[in-house]
Amino acid sequence: MKTIIEPFRIKVVEPIRMTTRRQREQILRDAGFNLFLIRAEDVLIDLLTDSGTGAMSSLQWAGIMRGDESYAGAKSWYVFRDKIREITGFAHILPTHQGRASERILFELVGGPGKVVPNNSHFDTTRANIEHTGARAIDLVIDEGKQPASRHPFKGNMDLERLENLIRETGPQNIPLVMLTVTNNSGGGQPVSLENIRAVRAVCRNYGLPLFLDACRFAENAYFIKLREPGQQDRSVREIVRDMFDLVDGATISAKKDGLVNIGGLLLLRDDHLAQKADELLILTEGFVTYGGLAGRDLEAMAQGFEEVVHEDYLQYRVRSTAYLGERLLDAGVQIVEPPGGHAIYIDAKHFCPHIPPAQFPGQALVCALYRHAGIRAVEIGSVMFGQDGNPPPMELVRLAIPRRVYTQSHIDYVIEAIGEVFANRGTLRGLRIVSEPPALRHFTARFEEL
Ligand SMILES: *Cc1c(COP(=O)(O)O)cnc(C)c1O
Numbered sequence: 001m002k003t004i005i006e007p008f009r010i011k012v013v014e015p016i017r018m019t020t021r022r023q024r025e026q027i028l029r030d031a032g033f034n035l036f037l038i039r040a041e042d043v044l045i046d047l048l049t050d051s052g053t054g055a056m057s058s059l060q061w062a063g064i065m066r067g068d069e070s071y072a073g074a075k076s077w078y079v080f081r082d083k084i085r086e087i088t089g090f091a092h093i094l095p096t097h098q099g100r101a102s103e104r105i106l107f108e109l110v111g112g113p114g115k116v117v118p119n120n121s122h123f124d125t126t127r128a129n130i131e132h133t134g135a136r137a138i139d140l141v142i143d144e145g146k147q148p149a150s151r152h153p154f155k156g157n158m159d160l161e162r163l164e165n166l167i168r169e170t171g172p173q174n175i176p177l178v179m180l181t182v183t184n185n186s187g188g189g190q191p192v193s194l195e196n197i198r199a200v201r202a203v204c205r206n207y208g209l210p211l212f213l214d215a216c217r218f219a220e221n222a223y224f225i226k227l228r229e230p231g232q233q234d235r236s237v238r239e240i241v242r243d244m245f246d247l248v249d250g251a252t253i254s255a256k257k258d259g260l261v262n263i264g265g266l267l268l269l270r271d272d273h274l275a276q277k278a279d280e281l282l283i284l285t286e287g288f289v290t291y292g293g294l295a296g297r298d299l300e301a302m303a304q305g306f307e308e309v310v311h312e313d314y315l316q317y318r319v320r321s322t323a324y325l326g327e328r329l330l331d332a333g334v335q336i337v338e339p340p341g342g343h344a345i346y347i348d349a350k351h352f353c354p355h356i357p358p359a360q361f362p363g364q365a366l367v368c369a370l371y372r373h374a375g376i377r378a379v380e381i382g383s384v385m386f387g388q389d390g391n392p393p394p395m396e397l398v399r400l401a402i403p404r405r406v407y408t409q410s411h412i413d414y415v416i417e418a419i420g421e422v423f424a425n426r427g428t429l430r431g432l433r434i435v436s437e438p439p440a441l442r443h444f445t446a447r448f449e450e451l
Helices: 021-030 058-066 075-088 099-110 124-132 160-170 194-207 218-228 237-246 272-285 296-308 312-331 362-374 409-424
Strands: 092-096 116-119 136-139 178-181 211-214 250-254 265-269 344-348 379-381 397-401 432-436 447-450
Touching (some): 058 296, 075 265, 092 272, 099 124, 099 272, 116 160, 124 136, 160 194, 218 312, 265 272, 312 409, 362 397, 362 409
Parallel strands (some): 116 136, 178 211, 211 250
Antiparallel strands (some): 432 447
């Protein structure tokens, strides 16, 4: 069969509030052309992020009812711990309220002035938590990872030569750990191969350095390995996931992605001494070690989410449905970051609106056009987000992130049709000017005016 169906039926529905183009025009103006400032109920298809926006299964909701809310040693903690241990093999499992809480604890322990942390590409919260301690965060993704049209199968891989050079220049004593983000979110959701994880591991061994994963999308990464890496086709995703975790000394995870929950996170550690210190910080700022800032019901939902996310019919649907959106956009002539990643499609806004210079925010112009035309909410990843220091970033992108198990194929067909229509009339898109902005992280609150 050619058609890959959604591997679920729908038991609970949430109505979408329809709006007219005229209403959206007014909403856009009232929000200063910034879609972070509109109400979610005014959005038809919300592709702002895949973080915490997924739909839980009936078994996850059943877990919510089963949640044991005892302060210490709750039954739900043991259900959660055993499931994470089964999937990852880690001895020390710390629950946190989300990914950045794990990052804060880890880097408070190993960061500090003079330290350097290499990664393929640091996610913004990871970088911020490293830099907050006075350490430096360095990105070492391979060159193909920075070229939108390159079709390299593992564009999230780390450049091994640059890693070795960095370790030699900095001195291994100044590098507390090396990190790999799977899949590479900041680089377009591109995967890292098992071979690259092994090779990075070998370099780390040579210099006595621990290797950590930022494993938010570990299951999507494992599925890409199964699809694309020679010799991995006949192995199960569970085995590949286990290989990925067996190669590393620790991991930070946001369960709002492949954990299939709306809130939650994890810190995984092998080293007993580091784990003991992390437990102390966890208790200080998150909660006791058997709940870490979450309710017992959240732990139950996470345990079930980590089980469901390694199911291969789910992953086939997930990766294929994202690729479907990307391929149809390419067919329509829209340039995207190729090949399609796991959780999102990134449109090249410079290619989409060549008549709008970076100083007039082509990505933001496209984001506004998609909302005005069809009620779709996407996010600009270009000069608005990263150009506040006066240096425009190399790419002007618009990200369409796909929430997990939320939208059906007809929703995605609507998105494809809408983007095709906006593309056909792209000459009418107008650049923007900022009328007010805060001193930092302006993309959340800046207000614009159309030129
Ligand atoms: C989302 C994300 C994080 C941070 O997780 P939060 O749950 O949002 O705090 C860290 N790294 C990557 C790669 C992510 O995608």
